[in-house]
Amino acid sequence: MDLKNLISSEERPAPDMSRSNSQPRMSIHDLVNADDSAIRQRSSITHLTNDEDVDMNGHKTVSLTRRKSSATSSEVGSPFAEVRSRKQPAPEQLSPIEGHKENKPPSRKPRRYTEKPTWAKDYIPTVRKSVRKPAMATAATKLSVASISGTIPRNDFNKVVTEWIWANIEGTRHEYKSMGSIDKYLELELKVGHIWDKVKDRRLRLPVNSETILNVDFFQTDCYFRSGVPAQQFHDLRAYLGKLSHEKPNHKANKFVVENSHCVDLIAYERKRDEKPTTGRVSVDVKTQRRMSSIHKHRVADLVIYLPNSLYDLRLSMSLELPYEMNDAGFESFQKRVELRRDKDRVSYSHLATFTKIDMTKVKENGSVKHEVELELDTVELLNSMAKIGTDPLYYIDLVQAFLDNGRIVSRQLSIQE
Incomplete structure (x- = not known):
């Protein structure tokens, strides 16, 4: 018996006659063979952190905190519970990392300018007609930028x-x-x-x-x-x-x-x-x-x-x-x-x-x-x-x-x- 049949026989619920054919239940096999866009959408940071999430069938569920506080024994025992817990780390697991970032010791490297001093700035043209042209030129240059850095060096x-x-x-x-x-x-x-x-x-x-x-x-x-x-x-x-x-x-x-x-x-x-x-x-x-x-x-x-x-x-x-x-x-x-x-x-x-x-x-x-x-x-x-x-x-x-x-x-x- 392969993995598909094993999981399907243990987790298959009673038939629901009210379920329409447009919303089939998804199995591990379906997840593995799903297209990349669906997997990326499910694993995106938006879905991991939003208060409103969706279940495997696309229905909205309550937030992660409320779901963990009201979890049932059937969810804990479910083979998908471990998968969901790995995908969605709890806030208490992230807080020590964020606190460490905020309290990290100051760097000993010399402070660098966040912006060039006035005397070191190059000319950044805002209008292409402002770029200097030869005396005989009658039209503005067709270049989209002035140089590889976008500036005109002195x-x-x-x-x-x-x-x-x-x-x-x-x-x-x-x-x-x-x-x-x-x-x-x-x-x-x-x-x-x-x-x-x-x-x-x-x-x-x-x-x-x-x-x-x-x-x-x-x-x-x-x-x-x-x-x-x-x-x-x-x-x-x-x-x-x-x-x-x-x-x-x-x-x-x-x-x-x-x-x-x-x-x-x-x-x-x-x-x-x-x-x-x-x-x-x-x-x-x-x-x-x-x-x-x-x-x-x-x-x-x-x-x-x-x-x-x-x-x-x-x-x-x-x-x-x-x-x-x-x-x-x-x-x-x-x-x-x-x-x-x-x-x-x-x-x-x-x-x-x-x-x-x-x-x-x-x-x-x-x-x-x-x-x-x-x-x-x-x-x-x-x-x-x-x-x-x-x-x-x-x-x-x-x-x-x-x-x-x-x-x-x-x-x-x-x-x-x-």
């Missing part, structure tokens, strides 16, 4: 620039902390020109195919920066910016504010022992002959950017322009020490959306004429982005990135040969 170039700006601002604050807040006197500008090789007396040529930042020691030893552009490229760039400013004058994303000024800078250099050299500068309006500003200018640091695919390079400079108070007698004394006069006829294009001002200046000094192009970042907005780094860590990076991109656009526009 490249070395942007990392060097953003950290350089941050470090120099904090260093300047510390150096001049005795004066109180000096934030409003900071200036950050990009100047267009050439990195000049001192030995070969020509523009520097490096064996690289993409833009790079020069090592400070190498630059100071072997090179210097020549600012200025030829008159023709200067006028072409001015026409280009004028066209941009008139295309959508009322559109906030592309609005420019154009200003004209004409002044003379009177410059006197002051050199004191064991102190950084400073530049005293008084600007006098040509039309009214009134003093527009008087400052002491301290150069904080320079970062030189070599652009091999352009005709021009960039110099990123941070300066501190402290007010230079003087009365009429002091101004007369200052004029006696003036070493350089610069007549500056300037047109400024302020791009409101990127907080960048582009100054195009025709300079007359020492009997010669120069054409200078420089970009200045709104320092108030820069410091505001730094103050919000905890709540909006990407804004500071994006603001600096837009400033650098504006410098690249200007340099490439100047490089167009017609």
Whole structure:
């Protein structure tokens, strides 16, 4: 006699004439040969822990606790009782394990960040159009994700620039902390020109195919920066910016504010022992002959950017322009020490959306004429982005990135040969 017949003969109940053919009684044989979905459903965690369970015929039964408290002798003696007890462990059997988990001793491993610190986060795009595209691209990328990690890692170039700006601002604050807040006197500008090789007396040529930042020691030893552009490229760039400013004058994303000024800078250099050299500068309006500003200018640091695919390079400079108070007698004394006069006829294009001002200046000094192009970042907005780094860590990076991109656009526009 096989197992099927043995169990069926011992456990077979009296015939129930009221049972319909749609609900046949299940035997061990039926359970063994049942399909996988039925077994998985019966063994799922939902059926093991729900207060309402079902019996072998699919009828609802009372909860495990009530069933154990009201168990009959026939259930205890049934061959299925042991099977059910193995499938459904009692709560008192589980509680010691759960208590052990709750009271386990603290781990001695070093605590790890549950979330990356602000300074270590990569850019996670929320809209695919926000991913940067080449200048000639007109449509958004069709990639569903930015990279294998879903982020856009910061490249070395942007990392060097953003950290350089941050470090120099904090260093300047510390150096001049005795004066109180000096934030409003900071200036950050990009100047267009050439990195000049001192030995070969020509523009520097490096064996690289993409833009790079020069090592400070190498630059100071072997090179210097020549600012200025030829008159023709200067006028072409001015026409280009004028066209941009008139295309959508009322559109906030592309609005420019154009200003004209004409002044003379009177410059006197002051050199004191064991102190950084400073530049005293008084600007006098040509039309009214009134003093527009008087400052002491301290150069904080320079970062030189070599652009091999352009005709021009960039110099990123941070300066501190402290007010230079003087009365009429002091101004007369200052004029006696003036070493350089610069007549500056300037047109400024302020791009409101990127907080960048582009100054195009025709300079007359020492009997010669120069054409200078420089970009200045709104320092108030820069410091505001730094103050919000905890709540909006990407804004500071994006603001600096837009400033650098504006410098690249200007340099490439100047490089167009017609």
